[in-house]
Amino acid sequence: MSRLGNLGARLYRGEVGYDFVAKRKLWYGISILITITAIVGLAVRGLNMGIEFKGGAVFTTPSTSVSAAKAEEIAEDAAGHDAIVQKLGTGGLRIQVSSLDTQQADRIGNEIAESLDIPARQITNELVGPSWGEQIANKAWTGLGVFMILVVIYLAIAFEWRMALAALIALVHDLTITVGIYSLVGFEVTPGTVIGLLTILGYSLYDTVVVFDGLKESSKDITKQTRYTYSEIANRSLNGTLVRSINTTVVALLPVAGLLFIGGGFLGAGMLNDISLSLFVGLAAGAYSSIFIATPLVADLKEREPQMKALKKRVLAKRAAAEAKGLSADDADGADEAALPGATATAGAVVGGQRGRRGRSTGSNR
Amino acid sequence: MAAPKKRRGPSGGQGRPGRALALILIAMVALTGGMFWSGHTTPRLGIDLAGGTTITLKAEAEPGQENAVNETNMNTAVGIIERRVNGLGVQEAEVQTQGRENIVVNIPKGTDQEQARQQVGTTAQLYFRPVLSVVGSDPVPTPSASTTPSPGSSAKPSGKPSASAPDKADKGKDDKATSSATPSASATTQGRPVTDALKKAPSPSATASGSPSAKPSGSATPGATPSATPGGTTPDAKVQQQFATLNCNDKQQRANAGKGVKPTETTVACGQNSLGQWEKYLLGPAEVDGKDVDDAQGVLDQQRGMWIVQMEFTSGGTKKFQAITSKLSQQAPPMNQFAIVLDGEVVSAPQVNQTLGASAEISGNFNQKSAQELGNILSYGALPLSFKEQSVTTVTAALGGEQLRAGLIAGAIGLALVIIYLVVYYRGLSLIAILSLAASAVLTYTIMSLLGPAIGFALNLPAVCGAIVAIGITADSFIVYFERIRDEIREGRTLRPAVERAWPRARRTILVSDFVSFLAAAVLFIVTVGKVQGFAFTLGLTTLLDVVVVFLFTKPLMTLLARGKFFGGQHPWSGLDPKRLGAQPPLRRTRRPAVSTEPKEA
Numbered sequence: 014m015s016r017l018g019n020l021g022a023r024l025y026r027g028e029v030g031y032d033f034v035a036k037r038k039l040w041y042g043i044s045i046l047i048t049i050t051a052i053v054g055l056a057v058r059g060l061n062m063g064i065e066f067k068g069g070a071v072f073t074t075p076s077t078s079v080s081a082a083k084a085e086e087i088a089e090d091a092a093g094h095d096a097i098v099q100k101l102g103t104g105g106l107r108i109q110v111s112s113l114d115t116q117q118a119d120r121i122g123n124e125i126a127e128s129l130d131i132p133a134r135q136i137t138n139e140l141v142g143p144s145w146g147e148q149i150a151n152k153a154w155t156g157l158g159v160f161m162i163l164v165v166i167y168l169a170i171a172f173e174w175r176m177a178l179a180a181l182i183a184l185v186h187d188l189t190i191t192v193g194i195y196s197l198v199g200f201e202v203t204p205g206t207v208i209g210l211l212t213i214l215g216y217s218l219y220d221t222v223v224v225f226d227g228l229k230e231s232s233k234d235i236t237k238q239t240r241y242t243y244s245e246i247a248n249r250s251l252n253g254t255l256v257r258s259i260n261t262t263v264v265a266l267l268p269v270a271g272l273l274f275i276g277g278g279f280l281g282a283g284m285l286n287d288i289s290l291s292l293f294v295g296l297a298a299g300a301y302s303s304i305f306i307a308t309p310l311v312a313d314l315k316e317r318e319p320q321m322k323a324l325k326k327r328v329l330a331k332r333a334a335a336e337a338k339g340l341s342a343d344d345a346d347g348a349d350e351a352a353l354p355g356a357t358a359t360a361g362a363v364v365g366g367q368r369g370r371r372g373r374s375t376g377s378n379r
Numbered sequence: 380m381a382a383p384k385k386r387r388g389p390s391g392g393q394g395r396p397g398r399a400l401a402l403i404l405i406a407m408v409a410l411t412g413g414m415f416w417s418g419h420t421t422p423r424l425g426i427d428l429a430g431g432t433t434i435t436l437k438a439e440a441e442p443g444q445e446n447a448v449n450e451t452n453m454n455t456a457v458g459i460i461e462r463r464v465n466g467l468g469v470q471e472a473e474v475q476t477q478g479r480e481n482i483v484v485n486i487p488k489g490t491d492q493e494q495a496r497q498q499v500g501t502t503a504q505l506y507f508r509p510v511l512s513v514v515g516s517d518p519v520p521t522p523s524a525s526t527t528p529s530p531g532s533s534a535k536p537s538g539k540p541s542a543s544a545p546d547k548a549d550k551g552k553d554d555k556a557t558s559s560a561t562p563s564a565s566a567t568t569q570g571r572p573v574t575d576a577l578k579k580a581p582s583p584s585a586t587a588s589g590s591p592s593a594k595p596s597g598s599a600t601p602g603a604t605p606s607a608t609p610g611g612t613t614p615d616a617k618v619q620q621q622f623a624t625l626n627c628n629d630k631q632q633r634a635n636a637g638k639g640v641k642p643t644e645t646t647v648a649c650g651q652n653s654l655g656q657w658e659k660y661l662l663g664p665a666e667v668d669g670k671d672v673d674d675a676q677g678v679l680d681q682q683r684g685m686w687i688v689q690m691e692f693t694s695g696g697t698k699k700f701q702a703i704t705s706k707l708s709q710q711a712p713p714m715n716q717f718a719i720v721l722d723g724e725v726v727s728a729p730q731v732n733q734t735l736g737a738s739a740e741i742s743g744n745f746n747q748k749s750a751q752e753l754g755n756i757l758s759y760g761a762l763p764l765s766f767k768e769q770s771v772t773t774v775t776a777a778l779g780g781e782q783l784r785a786g787l788i789a790g791a792i793g794l795a796l797v798i799i800y801l802v803v804y805y806r807g808l809s810l811i812a813i814l815s816l817a818a819s820a821v822l823t824y825t826i827m828s829l830l831g832p833a834i835g836f837a838l839n840l841p842a843v844c845g846a847i848v849a850i851g852i853t854a855d856s857f858i859v860y861f862e863r864i865r866d867e868i869r870e871g872r873t874l875r876p877a878v879e880r881a882w883p884r885a886r887r888t889i890l891v892s893d894f895v896s897f898l899a900a901a902v903l904f905i906v907t908v909g910k911v912q913g914f915a916f917t918l919g920l921t922t923l924l925d926v927v928v929v930f931l932f933t934k935p936l937m938t939l940l941a942r943g944k945f946f947g948g949q950h951p952w953s954g955l956d957p958k959r960l961g962a963q964p965p966l967r968r969t970r971r972p973a974v975s976t977e978p979k980e981a
Contacts (some may be wrong), residue, residue, distance in 0.1 A: 065770070073778055103781055105552030137778045138771070145769040148437065149907070152478065157908040160899055167898065171891055208841055208914050215899025215918070219852070222892040223859060230884070260804065264858060267800060268793025272847055275789035284427075284962045285785060288844045288914070300844040344602065347951075 020215040030141035034248040037309035044186055044306055051193020058196050063287075066142030066150070069111035070118035072125055075135050076104030084108055084129065091124040092117075107283075115140040144203065152206045160214055165268040172225055179310035180221045183302040187217045190298040191291060205287025212292060216265060217299030220258060221307045228308065232315075242325040251304065262300040265316065269293050392507055396935030402870065403818065403931040410825035415563060422824070423831030425913065426841030428783040430488035430776030436460075436766040438480045450479050456766070457482055464495060477912065482766065485837075497770060505757065506642055508662035509707060510716040512622070548623025580860060587861075615645060618661070624648045627657035642668070650718065650725025660725050662718050666703040669721075671696025677750030677758030680742075686750035687742040690757055699735040705734035719757070721937050727753055744793045786843035793847050797854050805861055807945060808954035812857040815933040819853050822924050827917075836916070845917030852918075853925045857933060859892075860885040863956070864937075868960050874949055878941045882934055889929055897922045 033040070062073060074084075082097045088096035088108045097109040106129075110121060118140040126133040161181060168177035191210060195202060231250040235243060269292045276285030315321050414420055417564050426433045440447040464472045464484060472486045472495075487493050515750045575912065626632050627649035642665035650659055675690040707715050708731045718728040730740050741753065776835075794816070801809035823846065830836035863885040867877035900919030904912055940946045949955045 021671045023701045075775070076775055105778075115771055119771075135775055135777070137774045139773075140771040142767065142769050144437070144767075145435065148481075148769065152907045156902050159906060160902040161881055163898055163902065164895060167894070205841070208844075212501075212899070212914070212918065213897045216852075218895045218899070219855065219892045222895055224890055226888045253866075254862075256860060260862070261851075261855040264797055264800060264849075264854045267796035268790070268847045268850045271793030271796060272789045272844060275785050275792065283782075285789065285844060287784070289789075289842065292848065318682050 027151075031253055032248055033305060034244045034309050035311065037267075040305040040309060044302075047193065048186070048189050051189045054193050054196040058199070060192070060202045061194050061199050062146070063206075064109060064111045064139075065141050065204050066143070066146030066202070066223055067111045068115075068141055069109065069113045070122060070141070070143075071139045071311050072106075072108045072110075072122055073137040074106045074108070074129060074131055075100070077106060077129060077131060079106065081106060084125075087128040088121070088125055091121045091128070110176065112143075113140075115142050128256065149204045149207060153211060154210055157214070164214075164218060168222075168225075170177055172229055174309050175314040176229075177226050179307045179314065180218060180225070182310055183216060183221055183299075184217055185305035186293055186302045187213055187298040190302075191295045193213065194294050195291070200290060201287070203287045205283075205284045206291045209288040209291030210295060212288075213295030213299060216292075216296055217302065220262060220299050221303040223261060224251060224258060224303050225311070227257075236320055239324070239327045239331050242328050243315045243321045244312040246263065247308055247315070251308045255304070258304060262296065266293065266296055269296060281314045307375045352372055395467075396938040399931045399935040403927070407821050410822065410829065414825045414828045417829065417832060419828050419832050422827040422838040423836065424779075424783065425837040425842070426485050426487070426779075427772065427774050428779045428786075428838065428843075428947070430779040432484075432486045432495060432771065432773045434484040434486070434771050435477075435769040435891050436482045436484070437765055437769045438482065439765050450476075453480070453482065457467055460484060475835070478907070481769070488779075494767070505666035505672070506720045507703065508646070508665050508720055510660055510713055510718050511645070511663050511729070513658055513713045514622075514660075515652070515656060533699075540574050543965070609867065614665065616977065618647060619643045622659065622661045625649070625659045627659045648720055648723055648725050649720065650728060655659055658725075658729065660718055660905035662720065662725075663664075665720075667692075667699045669757075671699060672757050675754045677745065677747070677754035679747070683742075685742065686745035686747055687740045688745065688750050688753045688757065689738065689740045691738040692736075694737075700739070701734055701736050704731045704739075704949065707731040708733045716959040718855050719753075777905070781841070782840055783843070786840060790843065790850070791848045793850055797850055801854065801857075804954075806952050806954035807950065808861050811925055811933060811936055811940065812854060812861070813935065815857060815928050816853060818932045819921070819924055819928045823849075823921055824927065826920065826924070837913070840914040841914035842917040845914040846921060849918060849921035850924075852922060853928070856889045856893070856925055856929045859888050860929070860937070863888075865955070865960050868955060868957050871957075874941050878937050884936075886930075890926070893922050893926050 022367065072088075077084075079087075081100045084106050085096055085108075087099040088098060089192075092110045092113065094110075094112065099107045099109075100106055108125060110118070118138070122136060122138045122140070123133055126136050145192055161184070164184075165177045165181055168180055188210065191213065194200075195206070200206070228250045230246055231348070232243060232246050235241075235246055236321050241249070272285055272289035273293055276283065276289050316325065410927045438448045438453060457476055459472045460482060461472075462473060464486065472484065474482060474484050477483045484495075519834075548749045607761075625647050625864055646662050648660050648662055649661060652658055671693055672691045673691045673696065675688060677686060677688050679685070680687050690843060703717060707717055709715075712730065715732070716730045718725045720726070727741065729743070746754070749870060798809070798813055798816075801812050827836065827838060837978065860881065863881035864874075864877050867881045868874065872880065900915045900922060903915035904919060907915065944950075945951045949957055951958075
């Protein structure tokens with residue numbers, strides 16, 4: 014643990030770290046690959062839509078001795094087409110018959126009850142017309158649109174438009190990954206999934222916002238110094254908040270994991286499972302994107318600013334000059350710090366900064 | 380961010396962390412007390428957890444009436460459905476609009492799901508049908524008694540034609556046909572255009588019952604309803620048969636009378652007369668639709684001192700109404716009546732004495748209640764909405780209980796995992812986090828319990844999920860703050876300054892990210908339907924409470940504990956041990972920049 018704690022400290026001071034920003038091309042590449050995979054998966058395999066979208070019924074029976082295979086036969090006889098039957102942790106059965114309207118579903122429910130010799134009253138049923146899911150999905154799209162617009166406006170005000178844009182791209186990216194995984198693995202898409210997906214919106218941004226907040230802070234007086242370029246500062250800040258990001262993500266994932274475990278293990282399927290599965294996938298994707306995509310994107314966008322370009326020029330010129338004078342990196346740093354005491358975010362050096370400061374700074378801190 | 384000096388002032392809540400703590404404790408005690416006082420010590424459970432049936436209906440506007448799906452119409456529809464559901468003797472059934480076009484009907488366990496669906500699913504349909512024949516189910520001579528009062532009442536108003544005339548005149552203005560307005564005005568003059576209807580209906584029925592000339596009335600139909608011709612003879616015979624065997628005193632038969640009949644067909648129906656006796660009607664094809672009624676209300680006619688029901692028709696309705704009244708007024712009783720049929724039941728059968736136009740009134744033996752009720756029915760029937768069943772979910776109490784249990788177990792596991800993680804990672808600090816989580820839990824639970832009776836909040840499965848997910852969000856705020864404190868310590872600060880310096884920065888991060896969370900929840904809540912709303916609501920509520928708890932509980936508690944020995948002394952197990960955190964030895968070189976950050980974070 015103390016090791017971990019130390020790691021946190023060293024990350025915080027920038028003694029160790031990973032150059033997320035400089036390797037952004039790699040992450041972008043990976044993300045583009047994932048996105049393409051998701052799109053291809055979606056195009057080829059499509060999504061496994063639940064009964065809410067096709068119309069149909071789910072019947073849940075109390076504990077019964079009838080086997081799942083037998084129940085499947087009964088249900089298929091009644092419905093005239095495929096049925097999916099699962100045995101639940103409670104000993105009951107979950108019988109799912111799709112492509113029905115509510116009227117037919119009702120009839121089939123009664124038939125099943127009769128065949129299984131269970132009073133119809135004891136069977137839980139969920140009958141859904143084919144347009145119900147569509148309505149939920151439409152609303153979800155509206156929600157998504159409204160939320161994105163509002164959040165971009167908010168982030169543009171609270172931070173700046175570049176961050177808002179990057180956050181938005183990261184968000185879309187999360188949704189793509191999630192949808193891609195759903196289409197590739199073939200998880201069923203239900204309103205529960207949609208709920209989960211929409212929740213990811215808030216959560217993924219939560220993470221991103223925490224990172225951006227740190228970035229905003231450490232890049233405040235960036236133009237008043239000449240030691241680091243924006244990208245370097247961004248990376249520093251990212252590393253500094255890494256522990257926090259990981260912790261918040263882990264803590265968010267734990268309860269969802271609990272839900273997933275219980276929803277999947279105990280109840281077999283249903284709302285709990287649907288919500289938690291999409292949350293789990295989405296949260297993990299969100300953590301990835303806020304570290305690997307959002308911040309590098311901001312850095313990219315920022316580096317296009319004339320101010321930042323000028324800064325970069327100054328920084329590089331200074332470094333070149335220092336080298337030309339034959340000063341060691343250490344000396345240069347020292348001089349720099351003396352000259353500009355308030356300049357850098359916090360002590361130490363940028364990890365992965367071009368000059369290989371890692372070694373130096375770790376050494377000097379020991 | 381303002382300079383830290385400024386920040387330090389207020390957050391120098393250092394001086395009064397006790398106050399904030401006292402405040403939130405009082406709030407908690409008050410909420411808990413309120414919860415026990417109100418007797419609602421558990422959150423109200425949704426159908427999916429307690430068992431019961433949920434029916435979701437979607438309003439569908441009829442072609443050309445796309446604007447009909449609006450708030451007023453939806454609320455009226457909710458009113459109708461509520462009456463129907465409660466007519467089943469259901470306790471605590473609730474009917475609510477959800478989103479712009481959905482109505483959700485929640486029927487608690489133990490009711491006949493089938494019947495409920497039937498009642499709820501059918502469209503509120505109002506038709507004006509010509510009466511072909513009326514038979515009292517048990518021909519009692521008493522109706523004659525009711526005959527007497529109604530002429531009495533009609534005699535009186537007929538003396539005051541002028542009084543009602545202006546009334547009609549200014550109503551006529553919203554109708555294009557001035558000509559039709561005039562006749563209606565004159566009609567009123569006569570007393571009751573749609574004469575002493577409602578109440579008079581029983582008496583002819585009594586007479587009619589003497590001569591159950593059902594067949595002849597059938598032959599009369601063609602005259603009244605040329606549109607019925609396609610209906611032809613065969614259905615007529617069938618309907619005659621139905622009419623003959625119908626017994627309106629039987630609830631089952633009553634409910635099924637005229638089920639599934641198209642408006643263009645002849646049908647049978649039951650209705651109650653003013654004495655509460657059931658009568659059966661043989662009715663011609665619908666001539667006027669509920670949606671042809673523009674507006675209707677029960678009003679007190681000041682001049683006559685009696686309750687009447689005023690109706691106004693739409694322009695299309697005016698034409699139809701004119702046509703039917705001109706036909707009916709030529710007929711002899713009982714065929715000079717038209718029946719107002721709502722959902723297959725005759726709610727009124729006024730007589731017609733003359734041709735009427737854009738507006739009309741029904742008078743008779745009304746009291747305030749009955750007049751307003753008929754007015755409402757006519758307005759309800761004016762709803763151009765029909766509803767389509769979107770989903771029907773019936774959950775047995777057993778499964779509901781199981782799901783609740785599963786949800787709670789999942790929550791407990793989630794909470795345990797979070798606590799274990801916090802304890803392992805933050806050690807002593809986790810105590811503060813756990814206490815804060817507990818405070819948050821108490822607030823959430825009591826508020827949810829109180830919201831049940833207050834706004835009808837019901838905890839459903841997605842809401843439980845929301846609450847579980849919220850554990851993570853709440854704990855995140857603590858992590859943000861703790862990490863900040865630890866960062867300060869890493870820079871070589873002692874605990875108390877670290878706690879205070881970390882706060883403004885953590886506070887901003889928490890507020891910004893909680894705002895985003897809340898925004899997501901609010902948008903979800905507003906634009907979505909069904910189960911999503913419960914989820915969004917819980918998420919929004921817990922996000923708000925998170926802010927409250929962090930500000931009024933976590934931070935003051937942290938300040939307070941920082942003064943104590945265990946945390947203040949940065950005990951190795953406190954999670955704040957500088958050595959473990961790898962704090963910089965207070966060398967000049969490393970401290971300088973740390974101090975210099977002050978203006979930056981500001």
